[in-house]
Amino acid sequence: MDADTQRVAVAVRNLSLALPEGGDRANAVDGVSFDLVAGEILCLVGESGSGKSMCAHALMGLLPKAVRPVSGTIRLGETDLLAQDDAAWRDTRGRRIAMVFQEPMTALNPLMRIGDQMAEVFEAHGQLTPKERRARAVALAGEVGLPNPEQIVRSYPHQLSGGQRQRAMIAMALALEPAVLVADEPTTALDVTTQAQILKLIRDLQRRRNMAVLFITHDFGVVAEIADRVLVLRHGKVVEEGPASAVLGRPQAPYTRTLLSAVPTMDPPTRPPLSGPKAVEVVGLQKTYVTGGGLWRAKRRTAAARDVAFALHRGETLGLVGESGSGKSSVARLVMRLIEPDSGRVRLGDTDLTGLKGEALRQARSRIQMVFQDPFASLNPRRSVGRIIADGPVAHGVPLSEAMERARRLLGLVGLDEKALERFPHEFSGGQRQRIGIARALALEPEVLVADEAVSALDVSVQAQVLALLEDLKARLGLSMLFITHDLRVAAQICDRIAVMRQGEIVELKTASALFANPEHPYTRALLDAVPGRVRQAA
Known part of the structure; x- marks a missing residue:
């Protein structure tokens, strides 16, 4: 779409937003200019910290108090948004410009x-x-x-x-x-089928209402699915802008090419088959949640695990994939004994975890550790990074001095400087916090890692780094990994085998290469077809 011949809904000119003193750079957004045209979707892409969400918040008058505009204009029609007072903003928000949050x-x-x-x-x-x-x-x-x-x-x-x-x-x-919709990462936390539905909904509503949509995302699959034009940001500056087909197909800026090269593909690498000893064996696992109910209402029963069975071999990465509510995270927690099964058995090597209690269970848990989806929520904000990593070994009887030395070594292992020992979680980026979470999980020298959506909140380049780190650690330390994800492209890159879950059941379990080459179950085929940016086959 040619912006010169279409009605410009929002015109941003030379926008600079200053960060407070002590920030990693002077400006969160530095000299950014673009037009948002009625009837188009403009995707704003870039890594975490690139300034894309700050642009969105500036358009909505929702900037943090510590961030202030120092130059430029944002015009919505004839209105200079940056010059509005609070009363004018209350009238503008919702009526002329609205936002969908992540x-x-x-x-x-x-x-x-x-x-x-x-x-x-x-x-x-x-x-x-x-x-x-x-x-x-x-x-x-x-x-x-x-x-x-x-x-x-x-x-x-x-x-x-x-x-x-x-x-x-x-x-x-x-x-x-409203004439303008700002969508800030609205599909990041959604599984592929729900994501596809929301993207289609936004596109349909945008066309029906001839809205201008500013769509913030770090997912190039989403960009390929929905964008008319693309604006690429790096360190607050525009490095590339153009029609989606040109930016995705013929990127000019080296940074854009780097981002695109980091996007995981649907082509699994060739991996040798693994059939050694079993690190984890799950047999007949059953779990039903009972919620609600009352004097006049029946209780609601939801089956999270229905006769689930699989084996995780030593040195293997087994993926659990499926939509939200399919039961994959519940199975991970059942394997960890964080929740109790109704029936079934979980064996960790030669140990039957299902029958353990008290101190015996606590000792066995040191052999299987979890990396969580949101490292900021799972890291104690009041503890230094060194103590966060050392606390597990200390709780298992390791002297503090030895545990801190182990923490120092682990930080080096996951690619962080030992100076991080004295710092706190809020002082790190999302990718760095996830590395700290991995170091903490490794502190008890486990045999098995359970990674529950461990990279879903990370942008593509950081995601690629963390996936490479997990692969490297698995090889160096002889780990086995149960990898839970709703992103099939990530599963393709890291998993030796993949189990597809639907409504508490495993409906298909194959090597990654076999699953992507020849999905047999209709549900598996539906998941693959819903991946954003994937070329659909004609029916």
Whole structure:
């Protein structure tokens, strides 16, 4: 689309946003200019810290207090957004420009029903009567494809799935029919099928309403799926801009080429078959969650594991993939004995974990450790990195001096300087925090690592570095790994075998190369077809 011949919805000119003193650079955004055109989707891409979310927050008047504009303009039609006071911003937000956030569970009010939150948008702008607001909320829920809108609007956020919560957020953003939609990583936390549905929804609504959409993402598969134009940011500066086909197919900037080369492909590398001793054996694992219920309502039963069985061989990486709610994270926690199975058996080498209790279980757990999805949430913000890593060995009787020396060695092993020992988690980037999480998991010298969505929140270049680190550590330390992910491209790159889970059952288990070359189960084929940016085969 030629911006010169189309109606410009937002014009950003020479925008610079200053960081507080002591930051890693002077400006979060440095001299950025672009046009956002009605009826187009502009994808803003770059690594964490590139300034893309700061651009989005500047458009919405939501910059942190410590970040301030020092030059440039942002014009929405004839309005200079940077010159608005708080009252003007309250009128602009929602009515002329709206935002969809990355994590709807934190953006939605957990104490309010979904319909009341939608109605609140109209109330804040003095529009419609209470009865009309309720009716409009139901209509919006139907427009964004939420099932049974009358029931959905009476539900609370925790009663909806991740995809349903994101649809509710989109409905709220579109309630007042704004000309511009800002979407900040709206599909990062979603599985591939839900992600595909949300991308299609945004594209359909954008075309139907002729909206301008600024879409923030680090996922080039999403860019290939949805973008009309692409703007690439690095250290707050624009390094490349152009039509999506040109930027993805013929990138000019070395940085863009580096980002694209880091994107995992759907082609698994050739791996020798593994059939040695079993590091973990799972037999007949069953787990059903029972929730809700009351005087007049039946309890809800959800099967997280139905007769799950598999073996993880020494030195192998076994992937567990599937949609949200498929049971893969529950199986990981059952294997770790973080939750108790209803029936079945988990063996760690020659040890039956299922029957262990107390001190015996605590000692056995040192042999199997977990790397969590969100390293910031799982690292104690009040402890230094050295103590975070050393605490596990100390709890198992290792003297503090020896544990700290082990922490020092592990930081070097995961590619961090020993000076990190005295620093705290908030002083590190997301990728660095994940390396700290890996070091902590290795501190007890385990035989097995369980990685639960360990790279899903990382941008592509950092993701590639962490995957390479895990591969290297596995080879050097003789580890076995149970790798949980909803990203099939990541699974293709790191897993020797892949088990596909659906509604608590393993529906297909093959080597990675066999699974991608010849998926047999319809559900597996549906997952592969939903990967964003993947070339679809004609039906």
